[in-house]
Amino acid sequence: MLLKRLSLVKTLNFRVILFAFALIFGVVFSIPSLTQSEQGKKITLGLDLQGGLHMLLGIKSEIAIESRIKSMAASVKYIFDDEEIIFDELRMVDGEKITFELLDNDDVTKATELLKKELEGTALSQNGLKFSLAMTEAETERTKLNAIQQAVDTIRNRLNEFGLAEPTVAKQGEDKILVEVPGIKTQEDEQRIRELIARAAHLQLMAVDEERNARVSTMSAAEAKSYGNVILPDVNTPEKYLLRAIPVLDGSMLTDAKVGFDESNQPVINFTLNGQGAKIFGDFTGKYVGKRMAVVLDNKVYSAPNINERIGGGRVQISGRFQLSEAHDLAIALRSGALLAPVYVMEKRSVGPSLGADSIRSSSLALMLGFVLVVLFMILYYGMAGVVANVALIGNLFLILAIMSLFGATLTLPGMAGIVLTVGMAVDANVIINERIRELLHAGKSIGKAIEDGYSNAFTAIWDANVTTLIAATVLYAYGTGAIKGFALTMSIGILASMLTAIVGTHGIYQWILPKIDKNKLGFWFGIKKEGNK
């Protein structure tokens, strides 16, 4: 007994030790994922398995450019008013540039210098006293880039403030945004989240054109435009307002927004302006006492109160007969800032939690059944050689789980299919090797020789086959999206792990147990009849 044990110690080799380490590594690092413990790195379930919302958003960056132009116009007006430069005909043209006319020739130098100093990234062209101001190409490009980056940050802030667990917001490609929100329980919640993301939260304070407002119901949009005005609807009533197109100030000067309640206990949003905003607001209200100022959010008028006196301190209130949840979401959107450019949905996939659970159940069942079938088949067909192959297969499964856990990889439904498929294909290496060993045994080689030559004969075939499959998987990973990437990933990890378990591991096991293999029991060990053994 002791001697026999000793013989197994003697034949211990680096291959089997390496395999043992791989097995221990695999088991240890897949435990957190298998037990779903709080600690340790584990596999994240894809949205298709745990339920959630996946969206690919596009961005209308031309709107960001337009609003840059608009705010340029507001700046021009502010600068000229401040420096008492007299001007006229300040207009926006096609959302691309602004034009204006100076009335006094003496102001030209001062005006051009001021604009150059205050407005970076713009090009000013002059024709007599008529000027046109546009953005430089580099500035346009920068604005586009900025718009998408800002959208990514803003959406992330909003989702974080909403209190969702681990949302993902990332730029994809040049002009797309990927949003993934796991763990949404109901369709209603999903709708709320979508609205929160989409909310431009573009706040503007605009002056009402009191001279012409009486005619607003019959005025065309084109006519309003010719006065430098714009017609906007009320949020709750069919009423319309004629407003100066260039706003007094906008949401970029806002520092905080909170839900509060007015005297009739209706939810309202109180917001605070920064120093510059408060000054502009104070100046404006001081100058236009007796007139109305509209609070406009996303091109809808929420209120248009009369200015009774100069309002300092920069505190403004939006009331609009809100639901409490609506006011809550709106305050988040205002706090996280406006989207420079609106986003739209290019692709959306949402999976309810119950469907995800069903998918896990059915694919696990398929995995177990497939696994059991393969394991039984291998034992039936190859005897102990099949058992060795099965040990490698189990090692392979643990390794896949461990590697995915360590990288915090995402397991998707196609990823599960990838693992199931790996079970079928990982034993392939052992089938090839076992067939080679059998061939050599039939040719009358000794067991030791048959094993060694079997492995070396089988190696090139396994290698070439695995490399070509890896090529296909890599392409799939590079070109695939979302869930398909998961399939390519698990398959690639499975193939790489099988090189270690199915080739190195099983070879080591044979070398280790070689002294125990009885050449008179080839049926038990390799599943073949003894004949051919000279």
Next chain:
Amino acid sequence: MEIFKYKKPLSLMSKSKRFGLLSVAVLVFALGLIFTKGFNYGIDFAGGTLIQVQYEGKAPIDKVRDAIDTDNTYEGATVTFFGSEDEIVIKTKMSSKNLGEDVGDKVRALLKDTGKFEVRRVDMVGAKVGSELREQGIMSMLLAILGILIYVSFRFEWRFAVASVLALVHDVTIAMGMIVLFGIEVNLDILAALLTILGYSLNDTIIVFDRIREGINTIKNPDLGEIIDESVSRTLSRTTLTSLTTFFVVLTLFMFGGEIIHGFSFTLLVGVVVGTYSSIFVASPILMWLGFSVSGYREKQAVKLKREKEKEKMRAMYENGTL
């Protein structure tokens, strides 16, 4: 247990014309289907919206159809059972760009009087994304084939590469034909399945080719037909066994994996069968038809070997300082 015990080589090459004809016939049939009936593109590639709804108890499918019909923006929408009697899937070509106005929300509102239900999945793909995904799909297929072509040329010889790629095209085309024949909806997962078939069928072919390569170097007789017969017969056991194990697991996936991966596993089932057939009966004859010459290959190998030896000799001389 031994099922395919090697005794003497099967004479496959003498029958290769028959298998060739069979393959060509099936290929023509598959291509005919693809070009006349065409693919049934799902929303991933065509764009549109898919809504999966589960009812408590049997789904009132007629009521659902009526409810959907009341809104004419959903003209052409289809409503079908999905996997079981209590689940349905509504598909429409509509997609909405507006985040707030989701097609899923609207359908939920339309269905509110049809019974107790839960919306379990809403997938919406814009038309632009759909066409992008389709382009990407075709690109990935071509790139994978190109990569394989290069690798196999490098490891074997160009005729092996061409033969294996032709066998691949054979398998993928037939699988696509079956997809059309059974009206399987083509989505991203089907693309993944086709790419898996690509890898799998290649796997099989490479194992056989590896044996042929070995045979060329070890079998004295330079007749390619006999070398192929011998090699294919020697690997027959492995080819069938691996195909069987893979077939088993794909079959369990098909039967128990759930409705969502039905198309995926169906495509793989076809692929496993066709891939096995092609690596035994199709790939090797192509090698022969391409005019692969054993003696030519051996000469080239000999020249290569000689050149390498000379190089080594030169290096040795250089290292010894005699050059």
